Amino acid sequence: MQYSLIATMASGLESVTTKELKKMGYDTQTENGRVRFTGDLTDIARTNTWLRSADRIKIVVGEFKATTFDELFEKVKALPWDQYLPLDARFPVEGKSVRSKLHSTPDVQAITKKAIVEKISQVYHRRGRLPETGAAYPLEVSIVKDEVMLTLDTTGPSLFKRGYRVNKGDAPLKENFAAALVLLTNWHPDRPFYDPVTGSGTIPIEAALIGRNIAPGIHRHFTFEGWDWYDTQILDTVQEEARAAIINDRELQILGGDIDQNMIDVAKVNAQEAGVLHDISFKQLAVKDFKTDLHDGVIVANPPYGKRLSDVDSVRKLYRQMGDVYRPLTDWSKYILTSDLHFQGEYGEKATKRRKLYNGALRVDLFQYWGKRSH
Known part of the structure; x- marks a missing residue:
């Protein structure tokens, strides 16, 4: 039917x-x-x-x-x-x-x-x-x-509940929103990927799941499994096929950085649960200290938004640091999510494109800076 x-x-x-x-x-x-x-x-x-x-x-x-x-x-x-x-x-x-x-x-x-x-x-x-x-x-x-x-x-608890997030930080992005951010970029699994404010690791984990072709609902249960007109064998077959579709022999270059070592520890636990810890290098790293000799990479960042006035100064300082570090990386594409409409001024460059999104009820903009391919 x-x-x-x-x-x-x-x-x-x-x-x-x-x-x-x-x-x-x-x-x-x-x-x-x-x-x-x-x-x-x-x-x-x-x-x-x-x-x-x-x-x-x-x-x-x-x-x-x-x-x-x-x-x-x-x-x-x-x-x-x-x-x-x-x-x-x-x-x-x-x-x-x-x-x-x-x-x-x-x-x-x-x-x-x-x-x-x-x-x-x-x-x-x-x-x-x-x-x-x-x-x-x-x-x-x-x-x-x-x-x-x-x-x-048919679903039950929302699809963002992948089941790997054992621990989360203050304001984590939902897993499906993080995945959508990766899918909105021009990233391919053969290119470097970097999240400088990784928190509980959600964005790099979702990138690794995409890079390995791991279905996000591969370990999940759904409401429809309990229905008397649903043959549970169907889901078993679909999830079996999903397991067979995983790409195991692909090298991924994914980095998750955060200034807070505690968050790095949390991110590692979550990545381990998701089965992608070996695909991601998590390390304690301040935004301003990022250096790379890699080319054609993609940066996806969900920095703090500075809800309180006391935060705004430190957040805008972070945006300025991002601009100083990322602007010279001309062959990297950068995608930065924030509700702060002053972002471009602090970053020091006008975005190639802005996209309006809603993170829950909060209006946010995805500021996109497209890199020029190096080759």
Whole structure:
């Protein structure tokens, strides 16, 4: 059976996920915060296992317009819920409503839930309450400008939870956001890669996973494994194929530096968990002390943003140091993520390109400086 599917991601990363899906052979349609594609049960397992930049994979159960609660109830009830939910299904309903007549999210959730309960009760000839003692089938009802979309989440805990981060620093980047930053660069595994403010090591680890072609969800479990209509053999096969696709004999030149030795120790533990510690040189190194005779490298940095006024001076000093050290590296490309709009002035050079992203709710810019290839 073919399902209508969506991959969701952080705002600003839609094109990254689209590119990933296209590379996997899917026809896509890109919308705000999501990319649509179609697929069967194997595709659900493949995309959950392989997508690096997405948050989750959802099945679209139905879409329609609704401007009254009666209309919402009847149209939800008309959907083929019995194809998805067994009698004992636990089906929590999350809701959101944006710029719509039905703006009360609690009411939207309650009415959606009631309609599904009524449908299931009719189909299974059940009186009284549904048991809800079985596997979880997490549902969402989303209304945007009166257009309703009902989805079933196949993923469970977000795809950024790769399972390797044993320990994290103060403000770690989510793993899928870090992967997206690497995918936004012109880095190839035969080129040097450097993260000067590596913290818990997430960016170099994601680069190493890409360099080795290790699927980010290779060790993960997903919500769909508990569903009575899902053959768990499918995921076993997909993850087995992913293990066979790992490139073991490739030399990677990946460096993670941080001024704090404690963070270097944390990063090493995480890289060990991810199985890529031998691919990354982690070392205690201040930004200003970086020297290299390597060429055509890529720098990806997520420096501190300086939320408090007392931090701003030290952060801007760091940006000036980055400029002093990186500007002479003309054949290196640099990608620096910050919410500080004064960054270019402190760095001392105008970016080739700026890209607006959202790290959680925080608007950040990716300042891109493209290097000139040395050969």
